[in-house]
Amino acid sequence: MNAQPRATRRSPGRTAGRLALRLFLIIQTIVVVYPLLWNVLASFKTNAEVMESPWRLPSGLEWRNYVHAFTQAHIGDYMLNSVIVVLISMAVLLTAAVPSAYVLGRMRFRGRGFFTNFYIAGIFVGGVYIIVPLFILMNDLQMLDNRFWLSAVYATNSLPFSIFLLTGFMKSIPHDFEEAAMIDGCGYFGTLVRIIVPMARPGIITLIVFGFFDFWNEYVMAMTFITSEEKKTIPVGLANLMQIQQYATDWGALFAGLSIVLLPTIVIYALLQRKLTAGMMLGGVKG
Structure with a gap:
């Protein structure tokens, strides 16, 4: 009868390291992706929306831009x-x-x-x-x-x-x-x-x-x-x-x-x- 493989336990330090690495990668992704996404959203705004509410979503799609x-x-x-x-x-x-x-x-x-x-x-x-x-x-x-x-x-x-x-x-x-x-x-x-x-x-x-x-x-x-x-x-x-x-x-x-x-x-x-x-x-x- 084959012995059951023992479950490997991760040490707290290794788990914390993996969580820190994932958090760092998430933050880095946001830093890189957010300006690109903001640029695309701003391209569908009117001039007034860009100046008055740059952080809000566009009210419509301005394809004229x-x-x-x-x-x-x-x-x-x-x-x-x-x-x-x-x-x-x-x-x-x-x-x-x-x-x-x-x-x-x-x-x-x-x-x-x-x-x-x-x-x-x-x-x-x-x-x-x-x-x-x-x-x-x-x-x-x-x-x-x-x-x-x-x-x-x-x-x-x-x-x-x-x-x-x-x-x-x-x-x-x-x-x-x-x-x-x-x-x-x-x-x-x-x-x-x-x-x-x-x-x-x-x-x-x-x-x-x-x-x-x-x-x-x-x-x-x-x-x-x-x-x-x-x-x-x-x-x-x-x-x-x-x-x-x-x-x-x-x-x-x-x-x-x-x-x-x-x-x-x-x-x-x-x-x-x-x-x-x-x-x-x-x-x-x-x-």
């Missing part, structure tokens, strides 16, 4: 510019980062350690710190006020961290698959496209999510390198909109614009958060 955000504040144009910049930046970044990480992570050659350390050192050089010489260089080369060159700057600025992230995933892939592909007649490029990229998909998805957040929310370089109103991205457009709406007293349109901008980031994270978490854990364990 969203219409004004698109028609008068031109949020749609800013979003389109940001989408174009993000797509170009992501294409340039993946084209440069994936082959570089493949070479640094899986090939043996003289100088590999130097190049690896060189890219790692680049992580600590923020784009803001070199924005003045970068502006002078782009001005001399007539690259200012161009969405493609802004995207190229974004991708270059994110390249060191992206290579550092992907190199860990490249190293975790067994060499047997690569050797089998070589025996079947695949060259280095064919092996990268057909074998390595599918197996490094978690790392690439993680890179895409991080890159999207960085490119979508970047403000300083977009404000510095883009001068035409019709080419401004979302962060710059929102900053200009906030200054304008302060004097126009159209607070509903301002909060509606903020809600529209938040929507893509929330959707992207909601759809990819499991793959993002799994990719980060996989890279941390096998990198």
Whole structure:
């Protein structure tokens, strides 16, 4: 007769610790979620409600705020510019980062350690710190006020961290698959496209999510390198909109614009958060 397993009793200190941790997480969730929820609710209020009763629920749904955000504040144009910049930046970044990480992570050659350390050192050089010489260089080369060159700057600025992230995933892939592909007649490029990229998909998805957040929310370089109103991205457009709406007293349109901008980031994270978490854990364990 099998002995019944004894019930494990939790010590009072462990129980108190778990309760304190849960309380901390609840408070942190409220601190993060409440401003977002308040912003969405304010986007459905009239200007009078925003000024007189900012903490109350809206008396009705003012959909005109969203219409004004698109028609008068031109949020749609800013979003389109940001989408174009993000797509170009992501294409340039993946084209440069994936082959570089493949070479640094899986090939043996003289100088590999130097190049690896060189890219790692680049992580600590923020784009803001070199924005003045970068502006002078782009001005001399007539690259200012161009969405493609802004995207190229974004991708270059994110390249060191992206290579550092992907190199860990490249190293975790067994060499047997690569050797089998070589025996079947695949060259280095064919092996990268057909074998390595599918197996490094978690790392690439993680890179895409991080890159999207960085490119979508970047403000300083977009404000510095883009001068035409019709080419401004979302962060710059929102900053200009906030200054304008302060004097126009159209607070509903301002909060509606903020809600529209938040929507893509929330959707992207909601759809990819499991793959993002799994990719980060996989890279941390096998990198």
